[in-house]
Amino acid sequence: MISVTQRRNTILIKLTLWILTLLASIPLWWLLQNMRDINIASIASYQEGVIFRWVKETLIFVLSALVLSVTTSVTAGFALAVLDVPFRRTLLFLTLVTMLIPVTALAMPLYVMVDKIGLNDNVLGLILASAYFPFGAFLSYLYFSASLPVDLIDMGRIDGLGDIGIYRHLGLTLANSLLGLVTFFSFITLWSSTHLPSVLLTDPAASIMAIGIEAFFSQGSALIALLMIIPSVALYLVAQRSIARGIFSGAVKG
């Protein structure tokens, strides 16, 4: 009797899930449908090919900020979880507070600061202002606290590994899924960020894709939207295994 209800429930749940998936796929269908009205040539020739400039600026911005944010936050998360860092609790608390501060809140003071150091309208200013990724440090902290057994660290120390050695040989070796995760989330944050770029890059010709596409809203927005989604989807597929394994893997104890 129980197994019958259970089987029925399983089917009901699966059905519900498929219906929800169908609903969630509406935006995708909408994009694909709108593809037909797109004139690629007109997009490429818009303002003498300004789109290629946007692509270039976007790549410089996203890749540099990505490298900077992932390396700094994973290294810091490791040190905070495993090593004796001075003011450890303060740093963790600041990470927590700043993680809850959306970029919009600080855009104005950041604009004035970046302007004062002469990096206004410069992609370097945007990179510096976007590279702080507390969520990555938070994830790394949770991950390393849960997944690096202290015995392993002690063994490493006995074998003569210093702090950096432990990080390189033990921490990073075990951190594949963490790196996938942090990279993915950092990438989608940077790739779709519009607020800070719109404040810091005032010259529309030297802007980034996420801002530039607003010029196409009347015409081929669907193609651009797809172009914007494809890298994120690709990265998701690559990092999928680490994402599925769980952001907080090992952190939830019974």
Add this chain to the structure above:
Amino acid sequence: MHQGTNHDSLCVDAGQHCTPWIKIIYDCAVSVRRKEKVVPTLMVLPYLLLMSFCAIVPVIYGALEVPKPSFVNLTGGYDTFLKVLQDFRLGAASLNILFLLLIFVPLMIVTVLVISLLMDSVEIRANNVMRLVFLIPALIPTGVAVLFWFDMVGPEVIWNSSNIRWFIGCVIFSTSVGGWIVIQYGSLRSISQEVLEAGVVDGCNRFQLAWRLKVPLIARYVAYMAILLVVNTLQIFTEPNLLLSTKVTTDWSFNQIAFSYAFSYGDFSGGTAISLTLLLPNIILALLFACYTDFLRKQQRA
């Protein structure tokens, strides 16, 4: 380390003949050295520098900017905060934000939990594809999401100011639920299998398993999500700003009002005063989160 003794005795001599503040710096340096904290400090340093540049310095800088004489407060001083808070536009904006907080934030939390719990409760082979489909709307840039909803509801709907709240709510909903489903599904997957088996042995059915075991076990990640959703709603800017052409969403949210001070009136102090006031809930929520979860406690090394 191996030269420690020699080095230390030299320095102690030097330290005793110095002025007090040099002694203090010297003591700090020695304690850093002794406890082998140099390398850990260096590993945190780049992160700390970015944190200072992107978060701490802007807040301090903003706080110093507020008391300067400005358009809203000609005499200057910290009563800029009070004057800005008397802005008549804040009333209407609060209603908009409150609407989102009361209707869409709970809706998003429930949706995320229901979908991730359902996915976690059955074995579906196409599970990866499913999560990707849920994620895709969240990867669509906000501007395109606005266009999508235009197309869905028809453009005439948004010329009405009471509809626009629902409209903006839908845009936020479709662009933020997907990412959280992926995250919360991940946290559900990380619950240890033994705990769940124990629950099954104790006679939990699927619903009880989800409600009595899984949800409490991931409670702190749910709390984290709830806090971020609330905070982001308080700070909402892009969505109403993209709808400016309707003339219904000028000064729709707190942040738009802050920006109108800074960029329409050139009143940086007034705008910053609003921005900083908006940070208060963030700090309170962060404190609550830190107190009620064991985030700050050094993990047991066992």
